Amino acid sequence: MKRLVILGGGESGVGTALLGKEKGFEVFVSDKGTIKKKYKDVLLNNEIEFEDEKHTELKILNADLVMKSPGIPDKVELIKKIRSANIQVVSEIEFASRYTDATLVAITGSNGKTTTATLTHHILSQDLDVGLAGNIGDSFAKQLLMENHQNYVLEVSSFQLDDISQFQPKIAVLTNITPDHLDRYDYKFENYIASKFRIVENQTSEDYFIYDADDPIITNWLQDHSIRSKLLPFSLKNEIKEGAYYNNNEITITIDNNKLIMPTKNITLEGKHNIKNAMAASTVAHLLKIRKQTIRESLENFQGVEHRLEHVLKINKVQYINDSKATNVNATYFALESMDAPTVWIVGGVDKGNDYKELFPFVNEKVKAIICLGVDNSKLFEAFGNMVDIIVETQFMSEAVKIAYKVSEAGDNVLLSPACASFDLFENYEDRGRQFKYAVRNL
Structure with a gap:
């Protein structure tokens, strides 16, 4: 029986513990802080061994696989020891994605990813069986176990992407890149940029990459690196042949000569940045064959995200x-x-x-x-x-x-x-x- 050690007893940790147990792992959860009562109760009810307020190295360094919470930086001594013992360290999205054949839409970016993910889920859920996970709501691992949707929209952070190896979304979305979390990346912007682009590293020519063509950091990176996925940019400034652009209060999306034109005057979200979020979400929906009317109505009745304007x-x-x-x-x-x-x-x-x-x-x-x-x-x-x-x-x-x-x-x-x-x-x-x-x- 393989041993799965989970560092961090929060939403992603406990979700991974439940999925790991279901998949036949011997599971141990360790948290240096205090595990919240609601999560402790879940672990106790499922007879999963755990500890909090400490990390017992003997119980951790005998793992076959370690899932670490996105909040734990690589420079922590314990993580260095785990890596030098050649134990694979993965994030929750990496672990969970190994146990599903669902169509995965992964969305990252310094800003706009929560709004874009929530909006994308809102549009897709009109016509498809789709879950919303990652940085939002129930963890991806827990949803796979409890709900097992045919499609998932995942909001993923750079920290989650740092610990992937096989994670391969069918559709990857990158909303933008601006300096953020530099304290976790040795204050080197290029390390953070590379981390965001890991979202496409396992994609093939059958997969899609939707990104902001007005963002010089993204476009410069794409000039210097080749990726295999089909590129679908979106822009507020220039006409785009394959992808989406905005002109005269209309969004035009073109994929394989299939054109979709939508007025934006009734979109509930305000601000230019939200036109971009709407273009990204609508491009995903168009790819997944959602009807134009459904996309338009969804953009017009979307209520936005709590704590965001x-x-x-x-x-x-x-x-x-x-x-x-x-x-x-x-x-x-x-x-x-x-x-x-x-x-x-x-x-x-x-x-x-x-x-x-x-x-x-x-x-x-x-x-x-x-x-x-x-x-x-x-x-x-x-x-x-x-x-x-x-x-x-x-x-x-x-x-x-x-x-x-x-x-x-x-x-x-x-x-x-x-x-x-x-x-x-x-x-x-x-x-x-x-x-x-x-x-x-x-x-």
Whole structure:
């Protein structure tokens, strides 16, 4: 019996444990932190051995296969020991993908991947049996076990792609690449870029790669590297012969001379970046033979993603907007770009080596006050201190929202778009966004 050791007892770890047990592995789960009660109960009910608050090396280094949670970096001593013992380390999407014949649509990118994945799933689910997994909702492994869909839309991060060996999506989507998570890639942008492109490394000429042709980082990489998949670019700027482009409020998608033209005036998602997300999702749908009418209706009734430019409430004619999912500068760029009123901006958290320069034009033009919400806000004060009349700091969401209420006036926006990770003051970006919404509703 092969021994599967799982490092990390969260959603992906416990899902892998259940699938591993079903597939005949001897399974052991080890978490250096505390495993949440809901996950402990699942492990206990399924008689899966586990430990938390420690890693017992004797029980780990005798593995045949190790699945590590995406949150654990390679530079951890234990991971080095596992690798030097020649034990294969895989991510959950790699492990799970070995046990399915389903059609896989994998979506990655620095920004837009959650919206694109959720939108793609929304369109496909009108006509197909399809699951949504990866970074969203139930883990891929657990869904294979419980629901076993014929198709999956997977939102995959660079960390999940770092530990693949055979993972081969039928359709791969790359929304964009901007500097992010550089702390995990030795502060080398090229390492992060290479990691994102692993999404296509096992694809063949029978598979498809959908990508943003307006992104110079993607197009430069493609000029220097050959990939086997069929290329289907999308663009806001240029006409595309095979792929998708946007012109005169219409999206045109062409695949094998099969053309689809769709008006965009009724699309619910706002902003140029969401036209791109819609092009990517519609291209996937067109490839999988979804009818034009279904695609169009789905784009028009899609409700968006929680914590992504989510309109919370209007109070005294001030619109409060939750964009807690903006954990990097580029995401905040799109948020500020789409503001059409003077904006009180709540920003800050764990800085991942951010360069705030690209935000300067929007801050000058649209931002009237900045509220810094982080343990260390010195970099924000340095970057924006001279640009706005009001810049204050706090470490409490309730206080940040109260200050925003005081300094805003009728017609303004109050935007939570942190451009940073949340782990200094919050459990995760969802916790941050929910605290914001709670504070706004309690004004």
